[in-house]
Amino acid sequence: xVPNTMFEGVKVIDFSHYIAGPHCTKMLAEHGAEVIKIxxxxxxxxxxxxxxxxxxxxxxxxxNLGKKTMxxxxxxxxAQKICHDLIRDADVVVENFSPGVMKRHNMDWQTLKTxxxxxxxxxxxxxxxxxxxxxxxxxxxIGQSYAGIIDMNGEPDRSPVFADLSFGDVSSGTxxxxxxVSALFHRFRGGKGQHLDLxxxxxxxxYHDINVQLYHASGGAYTPKRSGASHDLAAPAGIFKxxxxxxxxxxxxxxxxxxxxxxxxxxxxxxxxxxxxxxRGANKAAVNQAVQNWLxxxxxxxxxxxxxxxxxxxxxxxxxxxxxMEHPHTQARNxxxxxxxxxxxxxKIPRTPLRFSAFPEIPEQTAGFxxxxxxxxxxxxxxxSAENIAALETEGVINAKRV
Amino acid sequence: MTRKHVLDGVKVLDFSHFVAGPHCTRLMAEAGAEVIKVxxxxxDAARHxxxxxxxxxxxxxxxxxxxxxxxxxxxxxxxxEICHELIKTVDVVIENFTPGVMKKFNMDWxxxxxxxxxxxxxxxxxxxxxxxLSKLPGFDYIGQAYSGILGMTGEADGxxxxxxxxxxxxxxxxxxYGAIVTALYHKAMGGGGQxxxxxxxxxxxxxxxxxxQVYDASGGAQVPQRSGHQHAFVAPLGLYKCKEDYLIIxxxxxxxxxxxxxxxxxxxxxxxxxxxxLVRNENREEISAEIERWLSTVDNVTEAVRILVQxxxxxxxxxxxxxxxMSHPHMQxxxxxxxxxxxxxGEVKIPATPLRYSQFPDRLELQAPFLGEHNExxxxxxxxxSAEKISALQxxxxxxxxxx
Numbered sequence: 001x002v003p004n005t006m007f008e009g010v011k012v013i014d015f016s017h018y019i020a021g022p023h024c025t026k027m028l029a030e031h032g033a034e035v036i037k038i039x040x041x042x043x044x045x046x047x048x049x050x051x052x053x054x055x056x057x058x059x060x061x062x063x064n065l066g067k068k069t070m071x072x073x074x075x076x077x078x079a080q081k082i083c084h085d086l087i088r089d090a091d092v093v094v095e096n097f098s099p100g101v102m103k104r105h106n107m108d109w110q111t112l113k114t115x116x117x118x119x120x121x122x123x124x125x126x127x128x129x130x131x132x133x134x135x136x137x138x139x140x141x142i143g144q145s146y147a148g149i150i151d152m153n154g155e156p157d158r159s160p161v162f163a164d165l166s167f168g169d170v171s172s173g174t175x176x177x178x179x180x181v182s183a184l185f186h187r188f189r190g191g192k193g194q195h196l197d198l199x200x201x202x203x204x205x206x207y208h209d210i211n212v213q214l215y216h217a218s219g220g221a222y223t224p225k226r227s228g229a230s231h232d233l234a235a236p237a238g239i240f241k242x243x244x245x246x247x248x249x250x251x252x253x254x255x256x257x258x259x260x261x262x263x264x265x266x267x268x269x270x271x272x273x274x275x276x277x278x279x280r281g282a283n284k285a286a287v288n289q290a291v292q293n294w295l296x297x298x299x300x301x302x303x304x305x306x307x308x309x310x311x312x313x314x315x316x317x318x319x320x321x322x323x324x325m326e327h328p329h330t331q332a333r334n335x336x337x338x339x340x341x342x343x344x345x346x347x348k349i350p351r352t353p354l355r356f357s358a359f360p361e362i363p364e365q366t367a368g369f370x371x372x373x374x375x376x377x378x379x380x381x382x383x384x385s386a387e388n389i390a391a392l393e394t395e396g397v398i399n400a401k402r403v
Numbered sequence: 404m405t406r407k408h409v410l411d412g413v414k415v416l417d418f419s420h421f422v423a424g425p426h427c428t429r430l431m432a433e434a435g436a437e438v439i440k441v442x443x444x445x446x447d448a449a450r451h452x453x454x455x456x457x458x459x460x461x462x463x464x465x466x467x468x469x470x471x472x473x474x475x476x477x478x479x480x481x482x483x484e485i486c487h488e489l490i491k492t493v494d495v496v497i498e499n500f501t502p503g504v505m506k507k508f509n510m511d512w513x514x515x516x517x518x519x520x521x522x523x524x525x526x527x528x529x530x531x532x533x534x535x536l537s538k539l540p541g542f543d544y545i546g547q548a549y550s551g552i553l554g555m556t557g558e559a560d561g562x563x564x565x566x567x568x569x570x571x572x573x574x575x576x577x578x579x580y581g582a583i584v585t586a587l588y589h590k591a592m593g594g595g596g597q598x599x600x601x602x603x604x605x606x607x608x609x610x611x612x613x614x615x616q617v618y619d620a621s622g623g624a625q626v627p628q629r630s631g632h633q634h635a636f637v638a639p640l641g642l643y644k645c646k647e648d649y650l651i652i653x654x655x656x657x658x659x660x661x662x663x664x665x666x667x668x669x670x671x672x673x674x675x676x677x678x679x680x681l682v683r684n685e686n687r688e689e690i691s692a693e694i695e696r697w698l699s700t701v702d703n704v705t706e707a708v709r710i711l712v713q714x715x716x717x718x719x720x721x722x723x724x725x726x727x728x729m730s731h732p733h734m735q736x737x738x739x740x741x742x743x744x745x746x747x748x749g750e751v752k753i754p755a756t757p758l759r760y761s762q763f764p765d766r767l768e769l770q771a772p773f774l775g776e777h778n779e780x781x782x783x784x785x786x787x788x789s790a791e792k793i794s795a796l797q798x799x800x801x802x803x804x805x806x807x
Contacts, residue, residue, distance in 0.1 A: 001593050002593050002594055002595070003589060003592050003593055003594055006585050006586075006588070006589045006594075007585075007588075008592075019612050023612075027581075031585060045656055048656075048679075049613070049637075049680075050613075050617060050620075050625075050636060050637075050681055051616065051617055051620035051621055051625070053620070058616045058617070058619075058620040059612070059613055059616060059617075061616075062612070062615075062616045063612070109761070127733060128737050130736070130737070131732075131733045131736045131737045132732050132733045132736065133733040134733075136712060136718075136720075137658075137712070137716065137718040138718070139653040139718050141640065141651050141653055141720075142651060142653060142718055142719070142720040144651075145650070145651045145720035145721060145722045145723060146720055146721075146723055146728065146731070146733075147723075147728060148723050148724060148725040148727070148728040149566070149568065150642070150649075150651065150722050151722050151723060151724045151725070152566060152567030152568060152725070153556060153564050153565075153566050153567065154557070154558075154564050154631075154632075155558075155561070155564065158558070159631070159632045159642055159644065159649055160632065160642060160649055160722055161556060161557055161558060161564055161629075161631045161632050161642070162556075162632070162642070162651075163552060163555055163556040163566060163570075164555040164556070164614070164627065164629055164630060164634060164635045165552065165555055165610045165611050165612060165613070165614060166610060166611075166612035166613070167570065167610055169612060170609060170610045170612055171574060171577070171610075174574070174577055174578055174581055175577055175581075175757055175758060177581050178430075178577060178580050178581035178584060178758065179758045179759075179760070181581060181584040181585050181588055182409040182410065182434055182584045182758070182760075183409060183760060184588055185409065185410070185584055185587055185588045185591060186406070186409035186410075186762070188588065188591050188592070189406070189412075189591065190404055190406075191406065191409070191762065192762065194760055194761040194762040195761040196758070196759060196760060196761070197759045197761070198757060198758065198759060199757070201733075201739075202737065202739050202754075202755070202757040203757040205728065205734070205739055205754045205757070206573060206754040206755070206756065206757050207568045207569060207570060207573045207574070207754075208568045208725065208754055209422050209426075209462075209465070209466070209568055209569035209572060209573060210452070210453075210462055210465075210568070210569070211567065211568060211725045212465075212725060212729060212740065212752055212753055212754050213454065213461045213462060213464075213465050213751055213752065213753050214453060214454055214461070214462075215725055215726055215729070215752075216729070216751065216752035217454035217456070217461040217748070217751055217752075218453075218454050220726070222454075223724070223725075223726060224567060224724070224725040224726075225567075225724075226564070226567055227565070227567065228562065228564050228565070229557075229562035229563065229564060229565065230565070231565060232567065233453070237544075238565060239553070239562050239563050239565070241562070246553075246554075246562065246563055248544050248545060248547075248548045248553065250542055250544065250545070253448075255540075309539060312539075312540050313540070314539075314540040314541070314542050314545055315545070316539075316544075316545045316548035316549050317548060317549075318548045318553045318554050318563050319548060319549060319550075319551050319554055320551060320554045320626070320627070320628065321551040321554065321555070321611060321614045321615060321618055321626075321627040322618055322623070322626060322627075323551070323554075324549065324550060324551040324608065325615065325618070325619075327549070328534075328535050329530065329531075329534040329535045329536040329537075329549070329604075330608075332533070332534035332535060333531050333533070333534045333602075333604075333605070335604070335605055335608055336615065344620065347616065347619060347620060348615055348616065348618075348619035348620075349615055349616050349619075350608045350609040350610075350611055350615050351605065351608075351609070352609065353578050353601065353602065353605035353606040353608070353609050354578060354581065354582040354585065354599070354601070355582075355599060355600040355601065355602075355605070356582065356585070356586065356597055356598075356599060357512075357597040357598035357599070357600075358586075358589070358594060358595070358597040
């Protein structure tokens with residue numbers, strides 16, 4: 001039988017909050033998994049993040065599309081029983097509490113694997129489940145600091161800077177997604193369930209495509225350091241100004257020959273200071289100045305960009321987020337997705353970057369209100385009686401609110 | 404059946420070069436897949452990136468361990484025939500040429516799916532397989548510029564700043580890996596082969612966890628712009644100076660109350676100017692001044708982080724350099740820095756794979772191949788070529804091999 005979606009029939013119980021975990025389960029939902037998100041009585045704290053309309057957070061909507069929501073007090077045995085019952089019949093559990101919290105609520109891997117040995121459980125944390133830093137409070141930029149990422153951003157003689165976006169969280173969500181699917185594939189081929197221990201710091205550390213190796217293999221002679229708008233080792237490879245706009249220009253190998261000719265600087269091609277990549281890197285100030293002078297002589301960024309791109313010299317305008325959203329290329333690829341939220345109406349978010357020829361469309365999805373599916377799941381999935389559910393409500397084990 | 408890892412038995416034909424594609428197939432090899440990397444005569448350009456020792460690149464080693472290597476001329480009919488025969492034997496084909504190049508080699512999705520309808524083909528590109536920008540030469544920072552990432556990095560009044568690592572390439576490799584295992588799972592469940600179009604631009608754009616939505620939902624009133632060492636929309640979330648070092652403080656939830664207590668500014672709890680993270684952001688200069696005033700009274704950054712985190716439960720971290728990360732006790736205990744042994748280079752330290760599976764706690768021993776190292780083995784064992792045929796291909800220059 002050909003499945004109707006990538007993950008038809010895959011059941012996920014999601015205890016995650018903020019961004020990293022929810023991004024992972026959002027990707028699972030976008031490809032057809034059935035995700036039940038368990039939130040505390042006060043809701044996922046991301047519901048407090050902007051923008052808000054009538055108490056509804058657009059940030060929550062972006063990261064929780066396609067999930068059914070329950071709101072339970074998992075410190076209570078009744079709620080833990082509900083979770084265990086749901087997990088018994090699930091394929092995947094995802095959580096991103098601080099290490100130790102799931103154990104406190106009787107839902108650590110040791111407990112869950114006895115309830116469901118085929119389960120794939122993924123724990124996402126900032127520093128991993130063990131090690132001296134593991135119990136620290138973890139946020140994206142904390143992980144970035146400990147991974148040597150932030151130190152690499154910014155001008156050499158000034159404060160480091162950080163990229164104002166969720167580099168670590170979205171990355172971690174994606175890696176967790178990949179690990180979970182790998183484990184599901186393994187299980188389908190006869191393997192057992194297992195626990196996945198993914199952490200932001202380690203995921204971010206893997207982004208050092210060159211720094212770690214360079215520092216070690218050079219015997220410490222080269223220490224990676226932030227280099228602002230220009231690459232530390234190669235030139236031209238950096239951001240230049242043309243008129244009022246910033247342009248990124250890169251010219252390695254044969255592209256450098258084309259660029260020198262385009263700039264009318266054939267003289268540089270025979271100059272020993274610029275003879276190869278290493279030489280140009282060592283004389284990057286002079287190389288970058290030549291590029292800047294040429295851009296100044298053109299003056300108009302659109303014209304400069306056209307000349308460079310016609311010559312197939314790698315180059316791009318540094319776009320703002322609104323410019324990206326309106327760009328014809330972005331539009332042609334439907335990179336900005338419009339979702340319809342019951343409170344917000346139309347809302348724009350980034351489209352998932354995974355594009356499958358067998359499933360070119362992304363399903364229509366909304367994000368659940370707090371506890372929206374409490375009744376449906378308790379009565380239909382677990383067979384609780386109306387009285388039973390009402391009692392849980394009265395005792396404050398479950399909660400619901402239109403936010 | 405006992406498997407050595409989650410992708411044991413999965414066969415991959417890899418035409419990728421530089422970083423994005425090779426990172427994807429590195430993750431696959433580390434998960435047990437059998438990867439044959441096909442390189443053009445001159446080899447993957449990454450073989451020339453530093454550090455180079457006796458012609459061998461540490462950079463190439465990091466991104467290509469665990470792959471077998473076939474070096475042939477993709478422009479020749481014979482080279483293409485060998486690839487077509489190999490495509491019949493694999494589950495996955497990966498490439499990251501500029502869109503259009505695989506078609507020139509008779510290996511675009513149309514041709515590949517005719518040769519093997521069950522195959523999963525993943526094309527990784529900077530800007531996607533179609534659309535007005537798709538044919539531009541693509542590198543990591545080009546995608547960063549077009550996705551609005553570079554525009555969001557750096558001081559508000561200065562140049563945007565480059566991140567000193569392959570943010571786009573590694574990210575795209577990981578996304579491609581995720582898409583490929585999804586398609587493998589789907590195929591195992593009864594679905595067929597398919598084509599995956601993974602673009603660096605799309606991946607990077609998905610990192611805007613707030614910017615797109617905030618701009619749209621505010622009706623354009625909130626325009627995301629880089630704000631250097633402070634977050635654009637919420638405060639206090641940013642970098643602060645302590646003596647000669649920097650640290651990051653994130654106190655946007657309940658931790659705000661802990662922070663103001665530590666700063667001796669309890670009165671801010673009832674001050675409407677500090678009512679929530681968004682309003683606080685409008686008054687963040689005042690908050691930063693108080694934080695840095697307090698930091699000036701502390702001995703050093705380590706002590707400041709200790710007081711914030713241990714004594715006051717305010718999330719904070721020192722900004723570590725790469726060497727500091729590599730020698731940190733936490734990273735040592737978790738084995739985040741992996742030492743690999745290369746036959747030519749000797750020991751090289753690289754970041755370990757961040758995917759950890761309880762069923763496969765040990766990492767596979769993997770080595771990066773020399774150029775064309777497995778030419779003979781692959782042609783003989785996989786395709787049944789005779790010794791004569793192989794040597795004829797060598798003589799005519801369709802095949803190449805070199806110890807780099």
